Amino acid sequence: MSRAAADEPQPPPPGGVLWSLTGDVRTLLMLPAALTLQVARPAVGAGVDDHSVFRTDPWGRGERSLRSLQLWVYGGEAAAQEGRRLRELHRTIQGTDAHGRSYHALTPAHYAWVHATGFPVFRYAARYLVRELTEAEERQLYGEWLQVGRVLGIHDRDMPQTVEGFWPYYRKMLADEVEATVVVRELVDVDQPVPAPDRGPLPVRLVLRALWPLLRGPFARVRRFMTIGLMPPDAREAIGLPWTDAQERRLRRVGRVVRAVVPVLPERLRYLPLAREARARVRPGLHAR
Secondary structure (H helix, E strand, O other): OOHHHHHOOOOOOOOOHHHHHHOEOOHHHHHHHHHHHHOOOHHHHHHHHHHOOOOOOHHHHHHHHHHHHHHHHHOOHHHHHHHHHHHHHHOOOEEEOOOOOEEEOOOHHHHHHHHHOHHHHHHHHHHHHOOOOOHHHHHHHHHHHHHHHHHOOOOHHHOOOOHHHHHHHHHHHHHHOOOOOHHHHHHOOOOOOOOOOOOOOHHHHHHHHHHHHHHHHHHHHHHHHHHHHOOOHHHHHHHOOOOOHHHHHHHHHHHHHHHHHHHHOOHHHHEOHHHHHHHHHHOOOOOOO
């Protein structure tokens, strides 16, 4: 590692909690809940509403966001470079939210909230899709999430530095800030038009495009179900997203299937590409938790 790279904020270490969770394909099921909680803050929702291509290019945006997340954890020296790229990308994102308040994407409180939402969602969703974290693992996860925040350029003063400090901050945000913004409503709307997937091998894309009129409805319903179900209940309630006991029972059944199937998948199916490459570099055969 060069001296310049050594001075950069470093990503979490191999073998940590984030190293285990972030590259697992189950992350794909967790991310929509985190994104929805992010945009429930009016300033963040307005930024996405005004400047994002999530409506016209949802698959491309999702692919880019997922790659960025993987770089934060598995990118090594490229992690800090990705953090700089994101800050530069957000430098011109500004406007007025639905309440007439001006916003800028890099305002510390807004920027930190976007990152902070990942911790409660990962922690909660892991109970269903992986396993419940121990208290020690939860603390480790939060410490590693702070490390990732530094990679992204979030100052320590802008996020609570302990788990004990996080929860009052989180509860205050739920009580005072979050709401069902326009973008939240669109993300959980099963009637919202979604273009056919345009990523992957050409034969797969052609098949999906042909079948999309039949697949779009079931896809939208599953997306809504997993988005709301994997969001922590207090966040779900603060935003006003409905959830029934019957849905909870169904989610638990889904979770049991996922926990049984994913651990026995071959490496190439269980882990996302950057995670597979990083695991191969560090120690072949490293197992996720």
